[in-house]
Amino acid sequence: MDKVYEGKTKDVFKLENGNYLLKFKDDVTGENGVFDPGANTVGLSIDGIGKQNLKTSVMFFEVLKDAGIKTHYVSADEDAATMEVLAAEPFGKGLEVICRRRAVGSFIRRYGAYIEEGAPLDYYVEMTLKDDEKGDPLITMEGLEALNIMSPKQFDETKELTKKITKIVADKIAEFGLELYDIKFEFGYNGDEVILIDEIASGNMRVYKDGKVVDPMDLTAILLK
Numbered sequence: 001m002d003k004v005y006e007g008k009t010k011d012v013f014k015l016e017n018g019n020y021l022l023k024f025k026d027d028v029t030g031e032n033g034v035f036d037p038g039a040n041t042v043g044l045s046i047d048g049i050g051k052q053n054l055k056t057s058v059m060f061f062e063v064l065k066d067a068g069i070k071t072h073y074v075s076a077d078e079d080a081a082t083m084e085v086l087a088a089e090p091f092g093k094g095l096e097v098i099c100r101r102r103a104v105g106s107f108i109r110r111y112g113a114y115i116e117e118g119a120p121l122d123y124y125v126e127m128t129l130k131d132d133e134k135g136d137p138l139i140t141m142e143g144l145e146a147l148n149i150m151s152p153k154q155f156d157e158t159k160e161l162t163k164k165i166t167k168i169v170a171d172k173i174a175e176f177g178l179e180l181y182d183i184k185f186e187f188g189y190n191g192d193e194v195i196l197i198d199e200i201a202s203g204n205m206r207v208y209k210d211g212k213v214v215d216p217m218d219l220t221a222i223l224l225k
Contacts, residue, residue, distance in 0.1 A: 008042050015084065019074060024050035024081040034079050040132035050081045051200040052220050059223065060200040063172050064165060071196040088188035088197050092149035095187065097158060099123055099166040102181040104206060123163040157194045165196060167171030173207060175224055178214060181206040
């Protein structure tokens with residue numbers, strides 16, 4: 001296998017059949033030895049977290065598959081902490097898509113003068129460019145079009161797909177007595193089709209129970225019981 005990309009939490013290899021293999025690591029993002037899913041640097045290693053993130057992702061990808069939503073997921077080897085995925089081109093140098101069901105985090109920091117923390121949002125979708133140095137800046141549809149990153153049609157498809165997937169993930173999480181407040185996705189395109197790529201792990205979502213945020217490590221343990 002040829003290694004084509006070495007990421008903070010996953011390595012990517014090209015397979016002979018044209019698909020790719022994601023190798024999940026035990027490295028996690030954080031600062032000063034403290035786990036922080038929103039950080040842009042690797043902060044520490046947690047033994048077994050790679051396999052746990054893979055198992056969580058597989059659970060959600062299978063739920064989406066049953067719902068008839070195509071993703072890049074093909075299969076997984078949980079013992080080896082690897083997942084085979086379809087080839088997909090990212091938008092630009094990487095685009096993060098956030099769907100918000102309640103006002104928390106960076107949303108409330110930006111717009112707190114207009115809304116109370118925890119107030120419901122109607123599946124509000126926003127997109128940011130993956131750029132660690134610039135703090136993943138927000139970008140509009142017009143900006144994406146002007147930079148030749150995404151067409152208006154792809155933007156609309158991605159937005160609707162994000163809302164649909166978020167609803168499915170939220171319903172699954174609700175089965176555990178939890179509430180999804182927001183979640184971060186990545187999308188790419190396979191031919192002319194926009195599909196969900198990367199992972200769906202606890203570190204990519206903000207989940208609450210009885211009004212209190214659930215730590216990503218605790219969330220993973222709950223979901224994998």
